[in-house]
Amino acid sequence: MTKREPLSTTSEWTFELLDEYDEEISRIAKNFQLETYPNQIEIIGAEQMMDAYASSGMPIGYHHWSYGKHFLDTQKQYRRGQMGLAYEIVINSNPCISYLMEENTMLMQALVIAHAAYGHNSFFKGNYLFQQWTSADAIIDYLIFSKNYIQNCEEKYGVDAVEDILDSCHALMNFGVDRYKRPQQLSMKKEQSRQKEREAYLQSQINELWRTIPNYYDSKLEDKEFRFPLDPQENVLYFIEKNAPLLEPWQREIVRIVRKISQYFYPQKQTKVMNEGWATFWHYTILNQMYKENLITDGYMIEFLQSHTNVVKQPTFDSPYYSGMNPYALGFGMMSDIRRICENPTDEDREWFPELAGKDWLESMDFAMRNFKDESFISQYLSPNMMRKLKLFALVDDDKDTHIEVNAIHNPTGYHTLRQKLADQYNLGSLEPNIQIYDVDIRGDRSLTLRHFQYSRKPLATSLDEVLRHLSRLWGFTVRIESVDEKGKVEKLSECVVN
Amino acid sequence: MTRLIDKRLNSKNKSAVNRQRFLKRYKKQIKKAVANAVANRSIKDINSGESITIPSKDISEPHIYHGQGGKRDIVHPGNKEFVQGDRIPRPSQKKGSGGRDKASNQGEGEDDFMFEISKEEFMDFFFEDMALPNLVKTKITTVYDKKKVRAGFKADGIPANINVVRSLRNAYGRRIALRAPHKKELAEAEQELEDLLRKPDVENSIVAELRKRIEFLKNKIKNVPYIDEFDLRYNNHVDMPKPTTQAVMFCIMDVSGSMDQNKKDIAKRFFILLYLFLTRNYEKIDLVFISHHTTAKEVDEEEFFYSRETGGTVVSSALHLMYEIATERYPCDDWNIYVAQASDGDNWYDDSPFCSEILSQKIMQIVQYFSYVEITPDSHQSLWYEYEKIANAFENFAMQKIDSVADIFPVLRELFKKKDEVSKVS
Numbered sequence: 001m002t003k004r005e006p007l008s009t010t011s012e013w014t015f016e017l018l019d020e021y022d023e024e025i026s027r028i029a030k031n032f033q034l035e036t037y038p039n040q041i042e043i044i045g046a047e048q049m050m051d052a053y054a055s056s057g058m059p060i061g062y063h064h065w066s067y068g069k070h071f072l073d074t075q076k077q078y079r080r081g082q083m084g085l086a087y088e089i090v091i092n093s094n095p096c097i098s099y100l101m102e103e104n105t106m107l108m109q110a111l112v113i114a115h116a117a118y119g120h121n122s123f124f125k126g127n128y129l130f131q132q133w134t135s136a137d138a139i140i141d142y143l144i145f146s147k148n149y150i151q152n153c154e155e156k157y158g159v160d161a162v163e164d165i166l167d168s169c170h171a172l173m174n175f176g177v178d179r180y181k182r183p184q185q186l187s188m189k190k191e192q193s194r195q196k197e198r199e200a201y202l203q204s205q206i207n208e209l210w211r212t213i214p215n216y217y218d219s220k221l222e223d224k225e226f227r228f229p230l231d232p233q234e235n236v237l238y239f240i241e242k243n244a245p246l247l248e249p250w251q252r253e254i255v256r257i258v259r260k261i262s263q264y265f266y267p268q269k270q271t272k273v274m275n276e277g278w279a280t281f282w283h284y285t286i287l288n289q290m291y292k293e294n295l296i297t298d299g300y301m302i303e304f305l306q307s308h309t310n311v312v313k314q315p316t317f318d319s320p321y322y323s324g325m326n327p328y329a330l331g332f333g334m335m336s337d338i339r340r341i342c343e344n345p346t347d348e349d350r351e352w353f354p355e356l357a358g359k360d361w362l363e364s365m366d367f368a369m370r371n372f373k374d375e376s377f378i379s380q381y382l383s384p385n386m387m388r389k390l391k392l393f394a395l396v397d398d399d400k401d402t403h404i405e406v407n408a409i410h411n412p413t414g415y416h417t418l419r420q421k422l423a424d425q426y427n428l429g430s431l432e433p434n435i436q437i438y439d440v441d442i443r444g445d446r447s448l449t450l451r452h453f454q455y456s457r458k459p460l461a462t463s464l465d466e467v468l469r470h471l472s473r474l475w476g477f478t479v480r481i482e483s484v485d486e487k488g489k490v491e492k493l494s495e496c497v498v499n
Numbered sequence: 500m501t502r503l504i505d506k507r508l509n510s511k512n513k514s515a516v517n518r519q520r521f522l523k524r525y526k527k528q529i530k531k532a533v534a535n536a537v538a539n540r541s542i543k544d545i546n547s548g549e550s551i552t553i554p555s556k557d558i559s560e561p562h563i564y565h566g567q568g569g570k571r572d573i574v575h576p577g578n579k580e581f582v583q584g585d586r587i588p589r590p591s592q593k594k595g596s597g598g599r600d601k602a603s604n605q606g607e608g609e610d611d612f613m614f615e616i617s618k619e620e621f622m623d624f625f626f627e628d629m630a631l632p633n634l635v636k637t638k639i640t641t642v643y644d645k646k647k648v649r650a651g652f653k654a655d656g657i658p659a660n661i662n663v664v665r666s667l668r669n670a671y672g673r674r675i676a677l678r679a680p681h682k683k684e685l686a687e688a689e690q691e692l693e694d695l696l697r698k699p700d701v702e703n704s705i706v707a708e709l710r711k712r713i714e715f716l717k718n719k720i721k722n723v724p725y726i727d728e729f730d731l732r733y734n735n736h737v738d739m740p741k742p743t744t745q746a747v748m749f750c751i752m753d754v755s756g757s758m759d760q761n762k763k764d765i766a767k768r769f770f771i772l773l774y775l776f777l778t779r780n781y782e783k784i785d786l787v788f789i790s791h792h793t794t795a796k797e798v799d800e801e802e803f804f805y806s807r808e809t810g811g812t813v814v815s816s817a818l819h820l821m822y823e824i825a826t827e828r829y830p831c832d833d834w835n836i837y838v839a840q841a842s843d844g845d846n847w848y849d850d851s852p853f854c855s856e857i858l859s860q861k862i863m864q865i866v867q868y869f870s871y872v873e874i875t876p877d878s879h880q881s882l883w884y885e886y887e888k889i890a891n892a893f894e895n896f897a898m899q900k901i902d903s904v905a906d907i908f909p910v911l912r913e914l915f916k917k918k919d920e921v922s923k924v925s
Contacts, residue, residue, distance in 0.1 A: 015503060015505070018503055019501075019503065022501045022503075026501065038501070038502070039501040039502065040501075040502045040504065041501060041502065041503050041504070042504045042505075042506045043503070043504070043505050043506060043507055044506050044507060044509075045507050047512075048506065048507070048509070048513070050514070051512075051513040051514045054514050054517065055513075055514075055517075063516045063517055063520060064517060064520065065517060065520035065521040065523075065524045066517075066521075066560055067514065067517040068514060068516075068517030068518040068519070068520050068521030068522070069521050069558060069612070071514040071517060071518055072518060072521065072614035072615075073612070073614065075614070075615075076613060076614050076615065079615075095502065102507055117501070159520075163520070163524075167560075170560060171560065171561050171562060172563075173562075174562060174563070175563070314576050314577075315577070316575075316576055316577020316579075317575035317576060317577045317578075318577065318579075319577070322577075325574070325576065390576040390577075391576060391577050391578040391579075392574055392575070392576055392578065393574070393575060393578040393581050394572060394573070394574045394575075395571075395572070395573045395574075395575065395587075396570065396571070396572055397570070397571040397572075397573060397589070398569075398570040398571070399567075399568045399569060399570070400570075402588070402589065403586040403587060403588055403589060404586070404587045404588075404589055405584070405585070405586050405587075406581045406582065406583060406584065406585040406586075406587070407572075407583065407584075408583055409578055409581055409582060409583055410578065411583070413583065414583055418574060421572045421573075421574050422574040424572065425572070425573070425574055431565075432563075432564070433563055433564065433565055435563060454569070455569075456569050456570040456571065456572075457568070457569035457570055458565040458566070458568065458569035458570075458571070459565070459566045459567075459568050459569060460563060460564070460565065460566055461563070461564050461565060461566035462566065463559070463561040463562060463563070463564070464563055466561035467561045467562065467563050470561065
């Protein structure tokens with residue numbers, strides 16, 4: 001390869017330079033077979049970055065006080081210098097929008113372009129969860145639709161009424177996803193045209209369910225075993241949207257909007273380690289390639305390594321900076337490890353990863369990126385080498401025991417347990433309580449009963465009562481929740497009575 | 500493939516609406532924080548923003564999640580000495596075994612939620628319970644008029660401000676400067692041509708060459724523009740505050756045992772309001788604090804609002820002292836004198852006629868405005884009736900009985916009204 005002149009030597013960036021860097025990065029990314037959506041890179045200032053932060057990176061969002069709260073918090077921390085703003089925010093859309101901050105140096109801009117516009121971007125395009133759960137083509141349109149819709153509702157029904165509904169929906173936001181069903185694709189046009197239809201249809205359905213003159217259900221109701229819903233429902237917001245007796249059509253539509261947006265974020269929650277690991281691996285690899293080709297100088301490389309090292313630092317459990325596993329560290333470590341296993345496998349690797357050792361690393365990594373989420377990725381790819389590197393150990397903290405027990409460490413007897421436990425730590429099913437809609441008293445007081453299926457005897461936090469109040473606001477009648485322990489014993493937890 | 504977009508100039512305040520919604524929602528808490536801030540602040544600092552603290556639990560967004568307890572498997576990095584089967588005594592609840600530190604990235608752990616509100620927002624919250632008419636609010640908070648004055652010339656501005664004489668003079672100068680070298684060369688060339696033509700045997704080509712050059716130079720001279728953009732000069736204007744005079748504000752308060760902290764806080768708001776009104780009208784304001792029980796003394800603000808004394812009450816002592824200080828330090832030719840007095844109405848019975856006398860004969864002659872608030876739930880006492888006489892006799896005397904902060908404004912109503920009329924006339 002012919003040696004070339006560095007693209008630039010000072011830390012100042014210009015639009016021409018950004019173009020040149022992007023061209024080189026894009027070329028290198030293509031050589032590494034990264035498939036991406038087209039990029040749209042936007043330069044913004046610090047204040048705008050804070051705006052983007054407050055709305056979880058959504059470029060367009062409906063208005064709600066909680067976003068104002070996050071904004072104030074970010075602003076305060078930023079002004080006090082407690083927190084640098086993230087270098088980048090990237091949006092899973094087509095074209096893929098990434099924000100670059102004006103204040104970054106040229107090197108940082110290059111890093112962010114490699115990380116976000118090629119790393120995250122290719123992950124969004126390739127990973128199966130994103131493929132199934134989000135539609136990058138439609139999200140921006142849907143956000144516009146939802147913002148306008150909510151704004152219209154505010155004008156029609158008053159800001160406070162809309163805020164009440166949104167508050168309640170937000171409280172249940174984590175329970176607005178069908179975990180095992182694939183959702184329909186979003187589209188602005190479809191949403192708009194079908195929204196009216198849906199309104200009318202939904203209302204008629206509900207009337208059917210609640211009507212008092214004898215009907216289809218009555219024969220079933222004689223049956224003592226009959227429950228509505230027939231099967232427990234895990235998607236609480238969906239159930240509310242379709243079945244809550246007293247909601248107005250516009251309120252149902254808002255429930256739906258919150259549910260859809262929550263669903264959009266669902267894959268992100270489950271691929272934090274992989275997504276960040278993938279993006280970090282690629283910015284590292286791409287910038288090193290640029291250095292190899294003499295496109296960036298030694299000075300740039302030192303700045304890059306310093307920033308990169310900070311990102312992938314994993315404080316140990318006894319460090320004051322420790323706040324759990326750093327997804328960048330774990331993800332980057334594992335991604336790099338896959339490449340190492342492919343290129344330079346040890347005997348241990350051959351035993352643990354026969355399907356990787358000696359194979360093409362680009363293909364192997366591409367496969368890993370496409371077909372896994374954090375939980376399965378860790379249980380498949382966490383190598384003994386990584387466990388030793390991070391010096392992992394597993395604790396069992398059982399409130400029935402006076403002591404905490406170390407039940408596995410990074411040695412041959414512990415590898416399997418460690419790997420399974422760490423994977424479980426990223427399993428949404430065990431992280432988030434399992435709550436299901438269990439029964440509605442159709443014949444009686446219309447009260448709604450939920451069931452919490454315990455996992456490792458973990459109780460629900462005290463905020464539960466407040467969430468129930470929100471739920472009963474949506475449902476309109478009494479709401480209660482029961483807890484089912486692992487032996488199947490049912491116990492009433494809490495109730496919110498509505499007269 | 501890649502599109503670069505510069506969005507730096509797009510609107511910055513996307514979050515402004517959300518921020519307003521947040522402030523509106525937590526008005527009650529914010530107002531409480533503002534009230535605390537007012538109590539802790541010096542009167543002169545009232546006109547600034549404030550950092551507001553709300554307990555996190557009040558503004559938390561509830562979610563369903565796992566609480567403490569049950570059986571937990573946790574994987575941590577950085578093992579040093581543990582081996583499989585080690586049993587570690589459970590550390591105290593909060594710290595130690597780590598767990599997941601929920602607060603770290605959201606900034607909403609057990610701590611209070613803190614944020615800044617601007618000066619304008621602070622004033623809005625401050626005024627809210629005082630039942631101020633809107634007109635008054637805007638009058639107090641808006642910056643006082645400024646006057647534009649001429650201040651030389653500058654190189655940029657709007658067309659309306661072009662100074663024609665200056666601009667043309669600049670253009671003229673530039674034309675001379677730019678043409679000069681060419682003119683000199685032209686003169687030389689013409690001279691040369693003349694010399695050449697006088698000679699009998701001239702080569703035509705040289706003459707043609709020279710002619711061409713002369714033509715070229717003439718063109719160059721012609722091409723110097725008559726007026727260019729950088730000749731333009733604009734009249735420069737700067738803002739000058741309108742000349743204002745100085746004022747002194749006397750705060751007189753009864754600090755005898757019966758004035759409890761609550762009454763003092765109400766009094767403080769009354770003083771603040773008058774102060775704010777004055778800041779609008781006067782550039783320089785001195786504050787004089789006089790506290791009194793049986794005797795009066797001049798004190799600093801801290802002592803004024805927070806010291807407690809006991810004993811009877813002789814109001815005239817304070818009025819005497821005020822008059823003394825005014826004549827000594829603030830001659831009424833140079834100073835506008837405002838007096839704000841707050842008391843619970845208690846006075847030694849025989850003293851009230853004295854007060855009335857000193858007010859009507861001395862003080863009312865020199866002050867712009869005298870305002871009195873009686874902070875008491877009980878019926879009036881002698882001082883009130885004496886003051887009523889004064890109020891009837893003098894237009895610039897206002898008095899009001901106060902139960903809560905909402906009653907404060909009527910005391911100053913006359914004052915605002917009067918200034919309104921003055922401004923209408925002028």
